[in-house]
Each structure stands twice: as C-alpha cells, then as structure tokens.
Amino acid sequence: xxxxxxTIEKENIASLMFPKTDVLEDDNEIKTRISEINRALAxxxxxxxxxxxxxxxxxxxxxxxxxxxxxxxxxxxxKQGVVIPINRIxxxx
Numbered sequence: 001x002x003x004x005x006x007t008i009e010k011e012n013i014a015s016l017m018f019p020k021t022d023v024l025e026d027d028n029e030i031k032t033r034i035s036e037i038n039r040a041l042a043x044x045x046x047x048x049x050x051x052x053x054x055x056x057x058x059x060x061x062x063x064x065x066x067x068x069x070x071x072x073x074x075x076x077x078x079k080q081g082v083v084i085p086i087n088r089i090x091x092x093x
Contacts, residue, residue, distance in 0.1 A: 005054050005063040013064065013082050016057040022087040023056050036092040037071055044068040054090040061090075068092075 043049040044067040054063050070077035076084045
C-alpha cells in the first residue's frame with residue numbers, strides 16, 4: 001500500500017487543501033476507519049506511539065508518521081493543532 005503514497009512531514013499538512021468528498025465508499029471500510037482512529041487516539045494518548053496515516057488531499061495520496069492527539073466529529077488532530085479530515089483518510093496503522 002505504501003508505494004502509491006508519498007511521505008509528507010506533519011508540519012506541511014496545514015498547507016494542504018482537502019475536498020469535502022469521502023475517499024471511502026464502502027460502509028464496512030468506513031466503520032473500520034473509525035475503529036482505527038479510536039485505536040490510534042488511545043495509542044497516542046496512553047503510549048505516545050506514532051502511527052501511519054494514509055490520506056488524500058486535493059492533489060495526491062500521502063502518508064504521515066505521527067501521533068494522534070485528539071479526534072473531533074470531522075477531524076483527526078495532530079500536534080500543534082494540525083488536522084486531517086476523517087473523510088480523507090484511507091487507513092491508519
């Protein structure tokens with residue numbers, strides 16, 4: 001999966017543009033994504049473990065290796081208030 005995703009630094013995410021559409025269409029994949037987000041949040045808060053987030057902005061597919069600090073209804077929040085919209089995330093591990 002990683003071959004088609006370019007690695008990006010967390011600090012560069014703030015300058016990205018994100019469409020409103022969801023990258024996932026399958027309901028089971030969407031449920032799995034929510035479970036992965038909750039797991040990443042627990043790992044980030046309890047163990048400060050980094051995880052890989054695979055997502056897509058308006059230009060291409062990207063991957064960041066970071067710690068999830070918080071989750072809102074629509075966003076995953078990283079350090080320094082950097083956010084990735086949940087609907088643009090493919091997978092977390």
